[in-house]
Each structure stands twice: as structure tokens, then as C-alpha cells.
Amino acid sequence: MSHQALSDFIHNHPRLLVLTGAGISTDSGIPDYRDSNGDWKRKQPVQHPEFMRCEHTRKRYWGRSLVGWPVMRDARPNAAHAALAQLERLGHIDLLVTQNVDGLHQRAGSERVIDLHGRSDRVICMSCDFSCSRDEVHHQSADLNPAFTHFSAETAPDGDADLEVDFSDFRIPDCPHCGGILKPDVVFFGDNVPKQRVVDALDALHQADGLLVIGSSLMVYSGFRFCRRAHEWNKPIAALTLGKTRADELLSLKINQPIRPVLSAALEQLSIK
Template sequence: MIADATRIVGFTGAGISTESGIPDFRSPGGIWTRYRPIDFSDFIASEDARRESWRRKFATDAVMRRATPNAGHRALARLVEQGRMTAVITQNVDGLHQASGVPDDMVIELHGNATYAACLDCGERHELDWVRTLFEKDEMLPECTQCGGIVKTATISFGQSMPEIEMERAREKTMAADLFIVLGSSLVVYPAAAFPMMAKRNGARLVIINRDPTDQDDSADLVIHDEIGRTMSRAVGVN
């Protein structure tokens, strides 16, 4: 299927990053089973909620900072390099696709990015080391250096609207795909999980590579329940 395709789209979920040592937040023992998620409206309204959010971020950040791209990430980067993959749509927030060599403008981050922060008012980017330095001083909350607005990690929180530009870019790439490869997504989080079937209905072949079955397996042209890195390394020819 890869050999026959020229407009491949990758769609990645937590399963590709667990192979780099990043735990799935939804799995047993994951952060969302230990903490009640902080709703976006609470983050905006309450300084206490913002402090708790930053406490959790810095308490769990070490694992993400140590993580490096695995064979699955590198295989997708190779397909991009070959000009066969037009986009990587990801539900992940770890930045590992960019670290593997996929250009920023070819990674569509539906749930944002946890490797930096941004102002909610003007969008100014702020590095986490700067926020950490402030927060370590009596848990001082960061304010935007440009406009004084609220700063949070550049992720999409519970209750926060999905990013319109990224959703539209994802739709356009999905509709143009001739092969759509799902890697490590349980396909239960909507609206993101609608893209594979959108591609299938538009004529693309659909491949799902995931450890566990998904509700969309019966619609796929090929389903593989195996490790992503091992599977994609063999398919693409990378280590």
C-alpha cells in the first residue's frame, strides 16, 4: 500500500509515544486516573487552578523531556523525506515528530504542544524554562511579557475549543489522502477520531496499527495489532 501511494497521511495517538517511554495519560496509572483534569474555564477563573496546573506540569515534565523519537517516528520522517507523506496529524503533545525530522509545517497538532507555553490573549510563545524559574519562586504565576495575559502550556485543555486552523488543515490533508495510516490511536476521542473514516469514505485506503482493537477496525483495509516501531521499520526500511 505504501509503495502504491503518493499522498500518505499519518494519524498518530499515544501508542506511538509510549514506545518512547511517555505514558498514555488515559491508561491505568496515567495522570488522568490519578488527578481530575482541570477544566479550561477553571484555569481561566482561578489562580489556584493555574498553580495546580503548573505543579502537575513540572511534576510530570521530566519524562517528556527525556523522551526521544523511536523507530515509528523515524519511519514517518523517512516517508516525509521521500515526498510520499503529505502530513502527520497527531493527537500527541510531545513534539517527537518534529524532533524526528518532520518539518513543523507538516505536523498538525490537534491537541497542541506541551513543550512550550503560550499567552492565551496574544499568542506569544514562552519557553518552559522561563516559566519554571518564575514558578519555583513562591509559585509565581507567569504573565505574558508582551501583553500581561495569562500564560499556559500550548495544549488544548478539557473544555477548550479545538484549534480551528489545525482542524481545517487536517480535514484538507485527509480529503486529499490516498493512504491513511493510523498509528497508536484508540480512536475514541472525537472530533479527531473522525478523520480516518473521512479518508476512507473519500476513497483512501485505511490502515490501523494499534496494540488493541478499535471501533474502526472493521472498516480498515488492513489492521495490525503489533508494535508500531517494529511494524513501520519493516514497511519503510528504517531502523
């Protein structure tokens, strides 16, 4: 049985580094990026260079966020997040590295977490050291653009929404200190993960007995690099995720089943060992 295989993997590798992706948060109502073949489900997310150079792109991003951000902000951890927090408390997880920016692992009680791609609930200025909560900018955007608060659309990953309207009149909040560009404190596609996060995660992987990937297709290099390095270091890799991954050929164990029931059952099995 799949949960038994996962339980055995966790039991036999007592110091794990866990890497999570969007698939673990779908049961919390946050959409993921890719289908079971690893292909995009919708148009690619905003690119960092385009966000920085193009005012219309920024208008479109913040305009769509008026619809999408509340869904992400109000999401709650699901049983899979809770299971990983419990596995940490039981001593099975040395470090959890997440590609997600939703903060749900911390809300579920996980303490040793690296937010590889940052956190969507914070906003930073790209010109000075100003930062504030995402809600502050969200409410300011709503006040500046009351007409946009009446739109509805299907939610997309990471606080985005599939809203296609004329954004030319959208007013973007600027940094209150220097007038600079405000941006969520996340790594957009086309940007680089801060080096220290990668160094810290690789240091933990080097000390770990194995790597467990949950809910990630690993199509983005920032996640795949950990599988490649684990393979180089002869560390076993298990993956619990729906569909193909970029690292399928490197895996010691692949469980292509829904995350929440398998992880919860594996936790229960570990509790009686």
C-alpha cells in the same frame, strides 16, 4: 506477517495522510492516556474551562508540571518517529497530523507536520499576545516555589505528574506583560482545535490515497473525525496501534501489535521493493 501487510498498504497507497497519537511516544518514555480497551488509565487530564476559571486548578497544574515537564522536555524520538521521517523523505507521506504535543516528530526529521493539539514547549498568555518557551515558565515556577522542587511522582501524559499534595500555597507565574493567565500552547480537553488546522488536514486527506493511523485509540473526536471523513470519501484506512479504536469498524487494515518493531520492519521491506 503484520509488517508485510503494513508495507503493502503503504506501497499501494503512495500518497498517505498519517495520524499519530500517544502510543507512538511511549517508547520515548512519555506515558499514554488509555488502556487497550480505550478507557482512561488515570484521572482525566485538566479541562480547559476549569483551568481558566479556577485558580486552584491552575496551581495544581503548574505544581505538578514541576515534576512532569522535565520528563517530556528531555524525551527523545524513538525508532518509530525516525521511520515516519524516513517514509516522508521517500515520498510515502504527504502530511503527518499528530495529536501529540511533544514535538518528537519534528525532532526526528519530519517536516510536513500539523500539531493538531499544539505544542507543549510554548506558553501563551490568554489575555494578550505574549508567548515564551515552557522552560522559562518552568524555571520561574521553580524559583517561586522552591519547596515544590523536591517532590517526585510518577509521570503522567503531556508533562503532568501523579502528584497529590497541598497546592494552596503554590505561586503561579503570571504574564509579565499584562498579568494575565499563562497556559501551555496546547488544546486542553474541553477546548476546540483551531479551525485552520482541521481545514488544512482535511484538505490533505481529500488529496491522499489513504489514511494511516498510528498509536491512537481515536476515542477523542478531534482524531476520529479524520477516519469518519476518510470513510465517507471511500479512502482506505489502516491502523497500527495496541488495543481497540473508536474506528475499528471503518478500518481496511488493523494491526494490533507494538508500533516500533512493526513500523521499522515495514520501512525495511519498502526499502527493498
